[in-house]
Amino acid sequence: MTRIEKIFKRVNEIGADCFVSFDNSDMLYFTQADSEGILLIIEQKTFIFANKLSYDSIINQKPHAEVIQALHGVKSLQEYLIENKIHSIALDLKSTSAFNLETLRKNFEIKDATDFSKQIRIIKEQSEINSIKRAALIARNAFTKVYSMIKIGISEKELQGELDYQMVKHGAQKSAFETIVASGVNTSFPHHKPTDKKIEDGDFLMIDFGACVDGYNSDCTYTFLVGKRTDEERDFYNALFYAQTFAREFIAPNRTKAKDIDKRARDELAKYGLDKYFIHSTGHGVGLDIHELPNIDLSNDTLIVPNMVFTIEPGIYIPGKYGVRIEQTILVKENDVEILGYAPFMEII
Amino acid sequence: MTRIEKIFKRVNEIGADCFVSFDNSDMLYFTQADSEGILLIIEQKTFIFANKLSYDSIINQKPHAEVIQALHGVKSLQEYLIENKIHSIALDLKSTSAFNLETLRKNFEIKDATDFSKQIRIIKEQSEINSIKRAALIARNAFTKVYSMIKIGISEKELQGELDYQMVKHGAQKSAFETIVASGVNTSFPHHKPTDKKIEDGDFLMIDFGACVDGYNSDCTYTFLVGKRTDEERDFYNALFYAQTFAREFIAPNRTKAKDIDKRARDELAKYGLDKYFIHSTGHGVGLDIHELPNIDLSNDTLIVPNMVFTIEPGIYIPGKYGVRIEQTILVKENDVEILGYAPFMEII
Structure with missing residues (x-):
């Protein structure tokens, strides 16, 4: 049809x-x-x-x-x-x-x-998948340029400006949404707007961004530990990293429901007593709109089937302290999922 | 109150x-x-x-x-x-x-x-006016950097990327809206989205942009004649330049109605037989939203009073050929109007 x-x-x-x-x-x-x-x-x-x-x-x-x-x-x-x-x-x-x-x-x-x-x-055609993949690749390549600029003393807004610029330079029509760059205590606000705050030694640094190509969007979040870090911060980060990884790996096309993915992330965080800090849903569909179906949340019975594209992005935020979110956009295939625009986990030393 | x-x-x-x-x-x-x-x-x-x-x-x-x-x-x-x-x-x-x-x-x-x-x-307080002025100044300063880059062979998207980057670098929270850079036949579309098209000798070049500061926006459009130009193009440009200038100078605070400003621009263009190409209204209010009240259009009886902020932006567009729009954001004062973020008329040779 x-x-x-x-x-x-x-x-x-x-x-x-x-x-x-x-x-x-x-x-x-x-x-x-x-x-x-x-x-x-x-x-x-x-x-x-x-x-x-x-x-x-x-x-x-x-x-x-x-x-x-x-x-x-x-x-x-x-x-x-x-x-x-x-x-x-x-x-x-x-x-x-x-x-x-x-x-x-x-x-x-x-x-x-x-x-x-x-x-x-909610079910993407091949041409749509191609556009989203291109958007994700452009965002990734743009980020590679920005990654090398991250250092103590650079401001949130400088990183935001450079990233937006690099995405357009690499072929994006525009940024998919208002790029988030948050550092230190600002990472405790999930939707922080970049300020002139400079990156400090020991900060968490959260960058949430995407490119738009042919009207189709990509969406991705990295969180880094910049410079010195405590064991507590390291454990906090690792717990979220596991939750994101396990939620993604849990997906069995044609068998898993959206709500079960959300529950898998929450269950993992509960092992560390951190689920109370996970204050949003695990993900959302991505396409012509940056937020579309399916919602990956506890109330959604939708069955996950091939050619859906959505994010897996658990995040934990301790008020007044810091937060961590890791987000990937994934494509559901026949037997597994493909991560779009993935760059490996990186730390800033 | x-x-x-x-x-x-x-x-x-x-x-x-x-x-x-x-x-x-x-x-x-x-x-x-x-x-x-x-x-x-x-x-x-x-x-x-x-x-x-x-x-x-x-x-x-x-x-x-x-x-x-x-x-x-x-x-x-x-x-x-x-x-x-x-x-x-x-x-x-x-x-x-x-x-x-x-x-x-x-x-x-x-x-x-x-x-x-x-x-x-619709009536701005002093703190709001200050924010809009800052936004307009930032946009203007950012544009000064971009102006020196305009040359034959640079693409619409390169100019868009640089302008957005410079606005954030100069202190904008973000661009006020999706920056328009149009050249050649693309200037005949009032809301063109920038492409990889390169600026060619003899092109019209239209740049519509603004900065956002404290949530408040600025809005401004320049149209340039790049390189060689015909008398016809020159006359077309001049007619619009007059229409914009006369519409602005026509404003008498507490006496002029919004619809009369629109009519003044239209009447001027009619002298040259160009009013049929003026297919939008003469302006719109600017503030926390990029489009707010008052609408400067033929059906609006609103009296223009001090501390309103709106655009004056007649534009004429010949399908398949080219278009010209000149836009300023103005602040209505007690006895006259102030142009916000004005840069003088400039040509690219």
Whole structure:
């Protein structure tokens, strides 16, 4: 089945006449146009409603869709739907604004299609896997350049700036997300924003980054011990390293559920009494969005099957002290998993 | 009035018990916390509902709010509101997802508070103006470095990478948005994404960029004529240059309406028969969001008053050929306007 056939099968199942998405990742997925607009799918037909700003750019990309100039956004969409005798719309409520929902509800019956497209996008095609692999390789090569710059006295922001620069220089369209560089106590905040703080002797150093290629993202986190370290810090690091490794190696395609991977990481940390510091889920899908399905968390019954791509990234954070996170993006294959853009464990002395 | 008093006055006027926002710019504005969470305001009291991931980081920022650990996101918020006998919620429908609206609607009456906070944020305080000025200065200084690199043979992406790098190096938290570098025919797409295309002799070169400092953004576009140029290109450029200059100089604080600025730019271009190529509005507010109020467009009756900050950025785009946009961010003062981060008109020979 084509992507369009897959989504419309589900739209049919809930008795809707069409699928509408305001999510630009959906537009890229179903039409190959990387821009802003409203996506409409009716049976086998795909349409993009584009404003004047993006119209020419979309046409130039030769998308798999009819492009309609929409001078008044959602109002233009409405007029088209009324003309074409559409009565009900399948909508992803998470990627639709309340404003657009309220506007459309006045004229159409709304059917809940939340996560429909994300559930299709959860299984990657070969071309998508190739793009994610390229993104991971670019990120890895860029990091190799930055690795040699890490030393006591360089600041978080300097490393961030250099890494972002190197990723674009190596061929990334852009960074996949706002690069995190945290050192010392800042590593205790999972989503720290880089500051002018300089790397000090004895710091943990956490770098979370990814590249974006053809719209597809990679995602990876290294944590280093810089300079002198205590046995306590070493043990703390090792516990997390084991948890990440064992969670990954635990995956048996077509047999493991997402929640079991999460539990495996948590169980390992519990052996050291560190599970209470593991305050997020073990991972998330990666693709056109940096966070997509499957969520690797304790409540997710999803079976792990070939061609899923997701992160394994347990992390432990002691408030006021430090934190460690190690993250790899993996591709599920027939019998095992492949680590994308892997660089071996490294220490900074 | 404080920011909180201003928003609650409007919430009171529509008869709601509280204000809820899922917009992280609102959270930063009302609490000073730069993170992710749900903002709740009840009378003079401000709350942030934070998940485990962002909780410590928010606490560490000592926000002007009580921080509540919300393990289940909007569900945790709901429980709190029910316990505190809240019946009606004022919601900005544009920054709320349809999913959250539908969830909250089950237990509460929803009152439409769309743009309430944006209408308060439209008038900048001195500390906000200082941050935007710093952002504009950083962007300008970074650009000075990049300007000297512009030459025939350098690619759009090389210039983008260097400019982003220099902005962070000069003290930006990050780029304000995805930097646009377009050359040749690519300048005919207003929101072109940089490619490996090299700058050629005779190209137009368009660079649209900004820095982010303390969460506040700057926004600026230069268009250059690189190398040899025809009279037609020169006239095309000049027409736009006049339109931008005259639209800006037309502004009389407390007297001009937003729509009149837009009309002034359009009227100037019409003299040259070029108004049909001006396919977007003349500008937009700039602050914590890169696009906020006021919109400088033909339908906006908003009076321009001191301490508004917005862009003046007419642009003309001939499909398949080329385009020109010149953009400045300006601060409205008592009697005139101040250009933020201005660098003089420059040509590349």
